[in-house]
Amino acid sequence: MADTEYSREQAESSIETPSASVDDGKALEVHDLTKIYPDGTLAVDEISFDIEAGDFCVLIGPSGCGKSTTLHSLVGKIPVTNGEILLGGEDVTHAPTYERDIGLVFQDFQLFPHLTVAENIEYGLNRLELEPDVRDERIDDAVGMMRLGDLRDRMPEELSAGQKQRVALARSIVLEPKLLLLDEPLGDMDYKLQKRMERELLRIHREFDTTFVYVTHDQTQAMRLADQIVVMNDGQVEQSGSVDEVYNHPATAFVSTFVGDSNIFTGELTDVADDGDTARIETALGSFLASTSNLRSEPDALVGERIPFSVRPQYLRLADDLENAVECEVVDVIHQPGSGTQVILEAAAADGDVEQLQLKSFDRIDPSGTVTVGWSPAQATLLERTSVVEGIDLEKDVLGE
Template sequence: MSLLRVSGLTKEFGDLTAVDDVSFDIEDGEFVSILGPSGSGKSTVLRMVAGFEEPTEGEISLDDVEIVGSPPFERDVNMVFQDLALFPHLTVAENIGYGLKQSGVPADERRERTERMLEMVRLEGYGDRAPAELSGGEQQRVALARALVNEPALVLFDEPLSSLDRKLRQHMQSELQRIQLETDTTFLYVTHDQEVALAVSDRLVVLDDGEIQQVGTVEELYEAPASRFVADFIGDVNAVEGRVTAVDDGTIGLDVGDGEVSVPRDAAVEELAVDDAVDVCIRPFLMRAEPAESDRDAVDDANETFSTTGVVRSRSYQGSDSLYGIETDRWGRLSAEVRSASFDVDDRVAIAWDAADVHVYRREGGAPPSEDGGA
């Protein structure tokens, strides 16, 4: 069942519409992330759910109870802030038990529940320490324990991992998942960090300019992005400019500047018509690369493959594979993630990818592709 239901949520600050008609549901026990660039409205949505901002329009219900207008302390919600907001003059145990004390929970019960939370976040024996004596990751766990100790229906997170280094952030991602599963608490997490969101979430809500772009599982958003924005924002993507030349029952014909390629009709996320200007998008890991023996294409498989040659301009070693920046002869700079071969900067390579792996989006403005192509 839906624990949290957000319907038609809008927030205006004077002439600025920070959140525009946002609607989504969160099921009991889910881990959902709101993902978007800075200024997309994601933190404003979180603050309205928490009760720190009042919506201009819309409804928010928690466990089928409308909570718009209720003060934060009356909502069955706790929040982990970006700056953690731990009390420096209190011990770790006192920080965790602060909410229980404010609620009038007896001292013995507070002590028992605090110790239980210290075990949950693997900080046994740290109760008498001051927050300043802890590492960044340990402070994160104290803030999480404080948010969970009074067993709220929903815990909100406002980018709490943004200040951590990558290794510690990855560790905390695993800890968040473990604790969420063990407590069966519903988490709503706000971040601009795609890596964090992809790693921890059951579902994603992608925002841009205050509007929802797509809601779905991590796999759905990565493998079937509903817009060029989502494709760009969730992982890396290459784009080749083209124009629609034909639309049939099962295929779409595309002129990509040097011959026509047919792609499956379901590669287009919206209805297209002949002469529409489009972006043809492909993930770097779906591209093939090999040394170019000549200026011919890597693959010439009828009209079901995109292919070109180019020169390696950059290389980023990533352990199991390398990410190459390739200046292509047809389509400008493209990125290819390659595991089966190794190239040096200035090597000439041939690259190709299958038409069945692309996504096609109508280009904003519908302008025709430039004469020399470009990504």
């Protein structure tokens, strides 16, 4: 009995009783949200971001960056220290969980072990004053959407991980929440099942037409799923924007390296072109031109400053006729069927150090040869800041060197 009661308490914590559908405009607004735990740990430090109604937003960041604290603050499981949470324009910062119109799906699903699939889905509806035919219609719709028709009478112990996931989603979706929060729901699944469940989540998001907030540490999964990505680091928001903005216009060196692979170069900005579109960076590997389009400051104001820039591996080419070029030794060639070849390179710096670069190519490359790689200035992104977190060291904390 004790195990059943414990499971019931956990499961009930993921079932709320929403009452309205998503309005147009912003589904969620977070303003200067701060959480300090009783032991003095600053888990979330004045973060702010908005999510448009109907978007699939993914929170990503390294372990311990504050993703789960943020998620549980949104749902009301953790009281905030400061800041505001607006849901559909309504301040719910201090509202109890059951008044927030939010559903929550955990990584471990937290199904009631003593109830069937249909009874698990129905449980939250019993808190609402619904006519029996309305309740039955909602259950049938959720069962159909999640493709659970043949599993209605099964117990949770008889289900696979993917089936349990769909039941957990159905249990939240049947309540028609304004916002559905998903806390690393695919974390314990194998790769093939993860990929299948990603497609299921996208299908459900399209059909259900609600706002999803999804927490993960998997950057590639985030880019596959998201309309919007919020990148967190050490309790702060490094950048919030569309997948294209975060990937192609990273706000910091941390974002550039965390969201996808990136080659990072650092040097002194010595000169700016007359049109202001490019700047020259003097590095230990040589002199390079980089686009200034990503800068927030005026390029001329950064002359004499030490500043990093990034180049994505797919933008490096085996060529010596480009404006930016460097000679490298081939260290390793990793064949990736269907997506080209990943090449690890080493370039000798003027100070005696060795810089490691990555190249993605469909060409055949001698694994023991020397190559010249190049890239255009437009594909080199100047990064005005290493991180929004003060005291972050580029080599040690961002590049892991």
